[in-house]
């Protein structure tokens with residue numbers, strides 16, 4: 092039987108975890124699974140000619156005419172569907188992953204071109220952890236450590252907080268092109284993702300923000316709509332202005348009802364800004380995208396070390412590596428593993 096190992100894909104942020112998972116390969120959302128088929132159907136519907144408004148996920152940027160407050164909003168329905176299809180998530184994990192991806196996209200949009208952010212939610216619940224990453228230019232990727240955890244509904248609603256666990260930490264790492272990443276850690280606040288991000292921004296970055304994230308699930312567990320917004324005041328911060336917006340958003344229809352009604356990111360921001368004069372500054376297309384390649388996987392395999400490679404070579408079936416972020420698979424036969432061993436021999440001599 093072919094051995095499969097599971098490696099984090101490969102921004103290789105100083106760590107490499109290898110784990111043999113011989114029985115896990117069949118559990119991945121294959122074309123045979125019911126949820127996979129349903130997700131494909133929903134995605135086809137979203138792409139139908141009559142639904143042009145939602146053809147692409149978009150991040151929208153708005154600023155008040157006074158320059159005192161700005162807002163970001165995004166629709167992430169397609170990329171969240173793609174993430175959940177790849178990871179074969181259960182309904183609650185789908186909502187959690189969708190919120191965490193959307194949150195990462197909003198935080199990445201606060202950075203500069205070429206920069207990126209990584210969110211790690213680690214709690215004492217069955218999901219264990221959720222990791223999402225996003226870049227300023229619109230890419231994002233992520234996973235839930237235990238995406239099939241069965242979490243009971245709470246009053247008919249998905250219970251993300253119970254899935255993640257009430258106790259734990261949110262770690263935000265920013266790659267801003269310096270040798271060392273910027274890193275901030277806060278305790279989980281409500282474990283509902285959006286409030287945890289707002290709490291992080293306030294506690295760790297001293298930036299009061301209004302953050303809303305939402306994932307709309309079909310009763311079958313399919314994502315019908317996903318998105319979010321983030322509002323911040325610009326320095327010198329007038330907290331009263333932000334408080335006014337926050338109060339305003341409480342009176343408005345919820346983000347989830349906006350998304351369910353098919354409102355665009357621009358329309359959602361227009362509703363949030365309400366009677367504050369504002370204008371659009373930019374829009375960015377969004378996508379689910381992983382950076383793994385055969386070459387990077389080969390480098391990861393090399394870093395396992397001589398002894399482990401030798402052991403893998405003795406397995407006549409070769410090895411399959413699964414990217415933790417996108418679940419793409421990379422196969423290496425025994426000849427390729429032998430070549431890597433020879434390479435290591437040469438390097439030693």
Ligand SMILES: [Zn+2]
Pocket residue numbers: 100381382383414415416417418419
């Ligand atoms: Zn990947």
